[in-house]
Amino acid sequence: MRLALPTAVLVTALTACSAAPPAAVTPVQATPSSTPSVTASAMPRASAGAGEGLPAKLRFTQIAQFDKPVAFAVRKGDDAVYIAEQGGRLHAVKGARTTMIVDLSAEVSKGNEQGLLGVAFHPSGKWLYLDWTDAEGTTHVTEWAFDGTTAKQRRDVLTQDQPYANHNGGQLAFGPDGYLYIGLGDGGGGGDPQGNGQKLTTWLGKILRIDPRGEPYVVPEDNPFKDTRGARPEIWAYGLRNPWRFSFDKETGDLWIGDVGQDSWEEVDHEPRGRGGRNYGWNAFEGDRPFDQGVEAEAAVEPVITYQLGEGGSCSVIAGYVYRGTKIPGLRGHFLYGDFCAGWIRAAPVDDPARTVEVGKVEQLSSFGQGNDSELYALSLQGPVYRVDAP
Template sequence: MRLALPFAVLVAALTACSATPTADTTPASPPPSPAAPSLAVSPTSGASVNAGQGLQGKLRFTQIARLDKPVALAVRAGDEALYIAEQGGRLHAVKGGATTQIIDLSAEVSKGNEQGLLGVAFHPSGRWLYLDWTDAEGDTHVTEWAFDGTKATGRRDVLTQEQPYANHNGGQLAFGPDGHLYIALGDGGSGGDPEGNGQDLGTWLGKILRIDPRGEPYKVPDDNPFAGRRGAEPEIWAYGLRNPWRFSFDRQTGDLWIGDVGQNAWEEVDHEPRGRGGNNYGWNAFEGDRPFDESVDIGKAVAPVITYPLGEGGNCSVIAGYVYRGTKIPGLRGHFLYGDFCAGWIRAAPADDPAKGVEVGKVEQLSSFGQDHDGELYALSLQGPVYRVDGP
């Protein structure tokens, strides 16, 4: 993810932010040679819906709060508050127009563009709170607190990951329909994945992990796809990712949707049917569905279900949202909402035909989406506003 720069500066720095790029910066790329790895299309699921007909440009975004660089939103079982993380290190509860500070890590987090407090999630029981953040050295922590709805106590690190560079930290946390904690980590940073982390099963970098955090310090589920495999980290759920800044689970189907930020040509969204772990999403052999480094031999990888060109129209970083399963916007049901940080557009795509997305609104410096207990959606802007997504 590319965050924290002023909007105009950020657009000008799209390629400069990735050191030593090795891919063509134009959208067009030659087709793979016969020896190049191939991409397998991941089928999507969900009820058939029209492609956003009647929605184009008609969603409203109602401001419900204003914070300092909000980047992540979560809800807690039995609790009406929205819990919102600020990149600068503070977690707030927003309820009934009031904002209450819950945790303050501002003296501990690193302050780089893609660093800070990046993710928040609650255990399904509501008893424990988890934050993903980078420390003064730039390393990632997933930290747990016991939480009673008012006070966070008993702080402990669940896991830590050394970061070789300051960018591509991932940061998303979410509990899946199986009750396990999923953790996004980027490829370690720089440009082009110089350490080859995306395809290396011996590191957490460039992966989504899956753990049970209620252990010493955590437990690895026995059915993780690489548990027991020699040379592979057992926590790994999915790999071949560059910077999976945001992902979400469809509350109806349990499917996983991953927004993976591109290098200098293509942004992508990946789709994973419920429970189908072990997928390779292609980085750094592929960027989007185009070859990036043909010297990387990976065999088959899972193709993205959405791609769009980086730089065109100001595009720079995909922001994955949610499949809408609420009730207040009937025309949006069954659609996956996603957007772009720099361009600011938000699109709705049928979950069973995600390439057919249409623009439904705009939020400047879109940093994240959120979902409440009823399946209603929210959009966060790095400029400060937190919006509720409303219908026409």
Template sequence: MTDSGVRKYAVVLTFLLVASACSNGMETTTTAAPITAPVPPAPVVATLIGQADQPMAMVNRPNSDGFFLAEREGRIRTGDISGNGSLIVGETVLDLTEWITTTGEGGLLGLTISKTGHELFVNYTGTDWVSRVSAYPLVDGRPVTGKEGGRPLLEVAQPFSNHNGGHLLIDGDGHLLVGFGDGGLAGDPWGHGQDTSTLLGAILRINPTAVDGRPYQIPLDNPFVDDHSGTRPEILAYGLRNPWRFDLDPSTGDLWIADVGQDHFEEIDFLPAVHYTVGADFGWKFMEGTREFAGSANDGHRIPVHEYFHGNDGRCSIIGGVIVRAGNLEGLDGAFLYSDFCDGRIRALLPDGSDWADHDLGAVVELPVSFSRASDGTIYVLSATGGIFRLDSLGSPN
């Protein structure tokens, strides 16, 4: 492992310690297409509103302003905003700790709610080092517990203890997006990032409805639904190292991905919704960001809309990210918010003519691990320290 690889591994250890205290016929589109003039964003403050045990993900409960909150060890708890704006973390409504490992980068890593509000989906690392995506029925807004793992949707073996991915999202059609890393270690030794016969190193898109004994269906507009070369039809995008977190723009359906880098570069990738039928190869491990890493990239691979170098500014591992829509953050509509695990600074990628500008918003969250956008547009940041923070605008930059 290179020095940078050792550094990245050390970051993972830091997380654990602190938390306990694609492609034929593809179009080459290099960037999203900003169409608005830059508007200086207002500074942002991160306000601590609650505390949980290693929070990993937070989503609104169905027909409620309250939340489900996933804790890394395997508990899903309720969260409700009080009259003074604090988050009251309440009872455990689902406990999967018996079946989850938190070794390495394992744990309960993602959760989301079906479009109908009738199912809760979870993504966790099993004690046998198999990533499992399962569904639990929701009755009166609460998961109905039963046998281990609920209704199984996907099982993917993890060869190493890092790069599990784990994020889950529901798109506008009610399809489930699932993120998996390349399976781990340094440099993708098994080549999963470019191997479309595996579900690793990819973002998947499935219809989570069970039909005729099959746990899920393949959306007919998936890019590889008619591919007979061995490519998995679940794949929406591949060539990803560790898409730890990603987001769908609620206004456009465009996909924004924060992909954790290897030795030098962290990157933000973009796939417009109109290209879902084409799919995307984001280049790993041929490319790390816009630089060659191991070999030469395929024709038509997509380059990041933004990257940054592991220099002397204290950054090490990108933590994405959400698109701002509505909410209370001035001058940030349409921005992609993200941070870095090591420096914790909250940043925004905003349109700047024909390019994108990176803005430091002034707020800092120690050891951020995830973002959450509530149904009212409010943005929250979850920290490995246990803190749950709300982002607020400090006022007009003028």
């Protein structure tokens, strides 16, 4: 049985990787090496010429070093970038200076798929949100008031009991609508033993959508299942195994979801802006292939990118962002994603996502980030945080 991200390979990474104490470092150049190609298959079919104009290899410039960095965020009107370590600490990096903002290291669980997993700032910049698992394995989405220096007035927005230690999801992101989207895995175990992916009575195996500025939060009136009897009204999307990372396209508002697979297929799902209520198929399907033929998945939506587990050493998809920056013109309009074990990073044109091109490599790729200027970053569980640059 294969676990979600982090995978069994990540167990070794978490126990064997020894990183220096968190500190900003002088930027250095990291030249990606070539890796075995990974075949991507998807709908719609690829068209000739997709990917033309892309740089042959991107450059990865190290800006900082941390202990198992797993999540990245920026804040409105703030020049700092914020890095979350799986061990429970959130840091602000501004130039050569690093400042610890929140320390949950005494509270987070230490399992290989647990800990501090996600970070996001409210669009106003006034509130900070972290996704983390406590000593009992329970998922918390916790809010702090934040003035750019001090995090205070801590409160839990929501919590979710986890039946197993794996498949915790962890992604937090504010959408173009100003609401908070929360990724939760199917609860763990192999093959979704509780059938949570297809159940609308649980948050597990879902992406939730809420307004966190409530008591404790508010469910938006246009959530797709708000008026569905028996369904949890916070649900935005379902049929997901472990949506470790997802992101919104800054230009279109579309949602791109990397859902970590079981034994055979990794997948990326694409959701047009505002198209909530979609079923992404797990556990009736893994990728675009049948998984459990005894499970019905009504109106399941096929992924736009799939690749086979094991090709080039692959194991867990890491969703990135659609590039909308200005420094790498040939990359504009391409979705970046990668694989934790293989380390390769690929670019897929948004209008033809099956046509992927390998553009670099980051060992033990754990996450991507997007700056206020729309330039991109890549995080390695080994410790480095890289800015993505032109060759």
